[in-house]
Amino acid sequence: MITRFPNSSRFFLNYLLGLLTFSVSTGILYLLRDILDTPLIALLFLLPVGLNTAFWGLGPGILTALSAFLGFNYFFIQPYYTFTVHQTSDVVVLIVFFVVAIVISQLVGRAKAGLAVATAREREATKLYELTTALAGLQDDQSIAHIVAEQTLQTFQAERVELTARSTLKNISLSLPEATAASARKPELAAALQTVRGALGEIRVWRNQSLNQPADDRLLHTFASQGAMALERAWLTQTETRAKVLEESDRLKSALLSSVSHELRSPLATIKASITSLRSGDVQWKSSAREDLLAAVDDETDHLNRLVGNLLDMSRIESGALKPQRQWNLIGEIVGGVIARIRRAPEQHKLEVDVPEDLPLVPVDYVQMEQVFENLISNSLKYAPPNTTIHVSARKLNETTLMVKVNNQGPPVPQEHLDRIFDKFYRVTNADRVTGTGLGLSICKGIISAHGGNIWAENLPDGFAFNFTLPLTLDGTPPPRLPVDSETI
Amino acid sequence: MTNAPHILVIDDEPQILRAMRTILTEKKFQVTIANRGEEGLALAAANPPDIVILDLGLPDMDGIEVCARLREWTQIPIIILSVRDSEREKVAALDKGADDYLTKPFGIEELLAHVRVALRHSAQIKGRKESVVKAGDLVIDLARYIIKRGSAEVKLTATEFKLLAYLASNTGRVLTHRSILTHVWGEAEADHIEYLRVYMRQLRKKLEVDPERPQYILTEPGIGYRFIADE
Numbered sequence: 001m002i003t004r005f006p007n008s009s010r011f012f013l014n015y016l017l018g019l020l021t022f023s024v025s026t027g028i029l030y031l032l033r034d035i036l037d038t039p040l041i042a043l044l045f046l047l048p049v050g051l052n053t054a055f056w057g058l059g060p061g062i063l064t065a066l067s068a069f070l071g072f073n074y075f076f077i078q079p080y081y082t083f084t085v086h087q088t089s090d091v092v093v094l095i096v097f098f099v100v101a102i103v104i105s106q107l108v109g110r111a112k113a114g115l116a117v118a119t120a121r122e123r124e125a126t127k128l129y130e131l132t133t134a135l136a137g138l139q140d141d142q143s144i145a146h147i148v149a150e151q152t153l154q155t156f157q158a159e160r161v162e163l164t165a166r167s168t169l170k171n172i173s174l175s176l177p178e179a180t181a182a183s184a185r186k187p188e189l190a191a192a193l194q195t196v197r198g199a200l201g202e203i204r205v206w207r208n209q210s211l212n213q214p215a216d217d218r219l220l221h222t223f224a225s226q227g228a229m230a231l232e233r234a235w236l237t238q239t240e241t242r243a244k245v246l247e248e249s250d251r252l253k254s255a256l257l258s259s260v261s262h263e264l265r266s267p268l269a270t271i272k273a274s275i276t277s278l279r280s281g282d283v284q285w286k287s288s289a290r291e292d293l294l295a296a297v298d299d300e301t302d303h304l305n306r307l308v309g310n311l312l313d314m315s316r317i318e319s320g321a322l323k324p325q326r327q328w329n330l331i332g333e334i335v336g337g338v339i340a341r342i343r344r345a346p347e348q349h350k351l352e353v354d355v356p357e358d359l360p361l362v363p364v365d366y367v368q369m370e371q372v373f374e375n376l377i378s379n380s381l382k383y384a385p386p387n388t389t390i391h392v393s394a395r396k397l398n399e400t401t402l403m404v405k406v407n408n409q410g411p412p413v414p415q416e417h418l419d420r421i422f423d424k425f426y427r428v429t430n431a432d433r434v435t436g437t438g439l440g441l442s443i444c445k446g447i448i449s450a451h452g453g454n455i456w457a458e459n460l461p462d463g464f465a466f467n468f469t470l471p472l473t474l475d476g477t478p479p480p481r482l483p484v485d486s487e488t489i
Numbered sequence: 490m491t492n493a494p495h496i497l498v499i500d501d502e503p504q505i506l507r508a509m510r511t512i513l514t515e516k517k518f519q520v521t522i523a524n525r526g527e528e529g530l531a532l533a534a535a536n537p538p539d540i541v542i543l544d545l546g547l548p549d550m551d552g553i554e555v556c557a558r559l560r561e562w563t564q565i566p567i568i569i570l571s572v573r574d575s576e577r578e579k580v581a582a583l584d585k586g587a588d589d590y591l592t593k594p595f596g597i598e599e600l601l602a603h604v605r606v607a608l609r610h611s612a613q614i615k616g617r618k619e620s621v622v623k624a625g626d627l628v629i630d631l632a633r634y635i636i637k638r639g640s641a642e643v644k645l646t647a648t649e650f651k652l653l654a655y656l657a658s659n660t661g662r663v664l665t666h667r668s669i670l671t672h673v674w675g676e677a678e679a680d681h682i683e684y685l686r687v688y689m690r691q692l693r694k695k696l697e698v699d700p701e702r703p704q705y706i707l708t709e710p711g712i713g714y715r716f717i718a719d720e
Contacts, residue, residue: 298596305594325711328683330690336701337708353701361683367576367711482687 018052018060019067026071033076038090041076042097049101050108058109065101072097124219127155131223135230141165141172144234148203148227149176155223156189156216158207163227165193165201167235172201191221193228200228255425256311259438263307267300310439313371314424317446324365324450326474331355331362331369331394331404338373339392348386349408351377354393362402363474368447375440376406376466384410384463400473406466412459421457444468494608495519495536499529499555500544500570509542512597518604526550530558538565540607543587545571545578553582560586566607570595576711583665583712590663590712605720606661622657624705624718627696629657636696643695648673652688653696656706656716665713689714 025048029041036044045068053061073083077090085091134147149163153176162175162182175182187204194200203224274293277283283290316322332355339351373392380390388409397403413421420426422445425438448455448468455468472479498509501524513520521538523529526547533541541559545552556567567587571579579590588610589603613619620632628637631654636643645653651673656664670679678684689708693700707715 301594328686330686332701333686333690333708336703337710340702343702361686365711370710480683482684 014056014060015063018056018064021048021052021055022064022067022071026068026075030075038076039093042072042093045072045097046101046104050104053105053108054112057112058105061105061109062102065098065105068101069094069098120215124215124222127151127219128222128226131226135226138230139234139237141170141231141234141238142174144227144230145172145174146176148223148230149174152203152205152220152223153177156205156207156220158205160206162187162204163193163201165228165231167200167231172231189217189220191217191224193224193231195228195232197232200231203227252424259425260307260311264304267304267307270300271297271304310443313443314439314446317443317450322368322446322450324368324447326363326365326451328361328474328480329364329366329369331359331402332357334364334366334369335373335392335394338370338377342374342377342381349381349384350387350389352389352391354391356395359394359396359402360472360479362470362472362479364451364470365447368450372444372447372468373406375444379440379466380406380408380410380464384408388463396472397469399478400471402470402472404468404470407460407463408465409463412464413457415459418457418459422455493517493519494540494604495521495538496540496542496604497521497523497529497533497538498542499523499526499547500542501525501546501548502544505544512600516601526552526555529555533559533563533565537563539611540604541565541567542604543567543569545569545575545582553578553585556582556585556587566611568603568607580665580667580712583663584667588662609720610659610662622660622718624657624660624716625698627705629653631658638696645692645695649688649692649695653692656714657718660716660718663709663713663715667713669713685714 025045029036029044033041049061049065049068052064070083073085073094074081077085077094079086085094131148131151134151135144138144138147145163145165149161152158152163153161160175160177163172165172185206188207188209189205190202192199192202203220205220274297278290278293283293313322332353335353335355339353343351377390377392384390391407392405393407394402394404417426422441424442426442444466445455448470451470453468453470455466458465458467496513496518498506498513498520500506500509500522503524506522506524510520510522521532521536523532526549529541529543543552543555547555552569552571556569559565559567566589568589568591569579569582569587570591570593571582572593583590588607591600591603620630622629622631626639628635630636634650636645636650636653652669655669655672666682666685667679669685670681674681674684689706690700693703693706696705697703705717707717709715
């Protein structure tokens with residue numbers, strides 16, 4: 001890792017080591033001078049040249065080559081201990097040696113420098129790979145910014161990293177490590193978070209000055225552009241999601257408007273027609289026609305009231321304002337109340353309730369649960385054929401969950417509709433055949449979800465069922481057991 | 490002064506006021522109307538009515554405050570009018586002294602039934618309090634601690650009796666969870682709605698013909714309970 005630390009003492013040490021290697025090999029060869037041929041010595045002298053270049057770098061290598069040239073001439077070419085050369089062949093050997101030594105040191109040195117560059121590149125590539133892997137799949141702009149800053153902090157061995165970015169959606173500003181105070185001095189490295197649409201922000205790095213290398217600046221810019229791309233992607237996705245939500249809510253609003261205006265107008269039409277007819281004096285004071293008209297007005301007024309109630313509930317569910325007031329209640333009491341109210345209408349169906357006496361208290365909003373039962377039962381009444389049975393049952397599924405079933409003997413619902421019947425305005429049958437708002441079941445779903453439960457529908461061998469679960473614990477507390485006094489007065 | 494009961498209606502909607510005045514006058518009541526809270530309070534003080542029908546959504550002041558201000562000097566029955574899904578508001582008004590509530594829109598039969606209960610209650614305040622309450626085949630003798638269903642005596646625990654006694658001495662009136670809990674179990678237990686749920690089930694089992702479909706002890710969803718006795 002010599003190239004990583006090119007400070008001056010190390011630099012001289014390399015040359016010194018180069019000279020030392022040369023001296024040692026000269027000494028050894030000097031001792032063997034009488035038994036070795038001159039060309040062989042020349043060949044052996046190439047060894048320290050190559051080794052020095054490989055170990056200590058190009059500079060020491062060339063120094064060794066020069067020294068070897070001189071040393072070879074001085075110690076091993078006759079006459080010894082002079083730089084003069086007598087024989088022509090020795091001149092050739094000397095020149096060839098010099099050329100070969102220089103070429104070898106050059107080649108080895110270049111290969112070594114190339115290796116160092118390749119290692120640095122590989123490190124950059126690895127770091128970049130790590131960054132992109134960490135960023136892949138992230139949609140949250142805050143975590144993207146955090147990952148970029150964190151990876152920069154590690155890669156650049158920085159004291160402090162600051163990242164700022166802003167968009168039309170929001171501003172991000174963070175610094176790592178979190179505990180450090182803002183630095184007074186200028187950052188050693190900085191790069192803009194550049195995208196096609198301009199700079200989103202900047203990333204600034206404070207670190208020990210001596211660590212800086214030309215490659216670092218490039219690496220930081222690569223980091224910055226990766227970060228900028230990830231941020232831009234996240235923000236584009238957010239904008240797109242928002243646009244989709246708006247579009248969806250627009251679509252629902254127009255569906256609502258068309259459904260509502262139809263649903264609101266039909267009872268109003270009945271009321272208006274009946275009332276004007278009664279006022280006109282055409283209808284006799286005591287007649288069945290008069291009774292019919294009045295009953296129609298009464299029914300339609302109730303229908304309108306239910307409709308308005310449903311619309312309000314739906315808007316409350318959608319705005320998140322429907323917060324259940326959960327208290328310990330008995331399912332049996334809730335179902336009983338609902339059935340008593342429904343039973344005022346003429347009976348075409350049999351209603352059976354199966355709620356065990358020993359069922360624990362359930363933490364629910366009484367009024368909202370009443371509405372769930374009312375909607376599920378009246379939906380069953382609407383679709384199940386007359387003279388069939390509607391069965392309401394509740395069971396403890398386990399220590400923390402209650403399971404409620406509302407079964408009827410109605411026709412099965414095609415599989416593809418089963419999930420969607422809880423959607424707003426979703427109708428399996430033609431809307432004209434059955435009155436309603438298409439909101440009842442979605443209100444049930446909203447209420448059950450707000451209670452932390454699930455609701456689903458299923459086809460049975462002999463009918464159709466709504467099922468839902470409710471948690472039996474309230475903020476982690478299990479149902480209370482009450483002290484019961486048994487002493488009579 | 491005529492003998493016809495005097496009803497003060499405080500509501501800010503002209504159409505409702507018009508309808509109420511027509512219907513109640515038709516039913517031989519003496520009707521005064523006010524469309525502001527302050528006006529209603531002034532009218533009530535100038536000529537005390539037998540019943541106040543009060544809308545909770547008034548433009549100038551909170552209906553709950555009107556209840557509280559009336560209760561400073563009079564116990565005349567107050568029936569509050571309110572819309573669906575405002576249980577919290579209703580409960581607040583009932584706890585502040587209102588006697589009963591009606592949810593808009595309501596039928597006229599319902600209104601008249603509530604007015605009758607309120608008048609009876611008003612008569613009770615003025616004088617005698619009945620110690621024997623009859624409901625269907627139930628006879629509750631509050632003074633002698635005897636409850637009979639037909640000819641058979643019903644055995645109640647001390648808490649059950651206390652609960653029933655409170656309900657039966659306020660027949661026809663809606664009692665909030667808080668007021669029942671405070672009265673029977675004490676102020677400290679006022680939030681333990683589960684006591685009510687369990688004890689009401691026990692009472693119904695002992696008193697109702699069909700405990701699953703009670704006729705005497707009715708649940709007022711999100712608000713409280715009401716005991717229905719013979720008129």
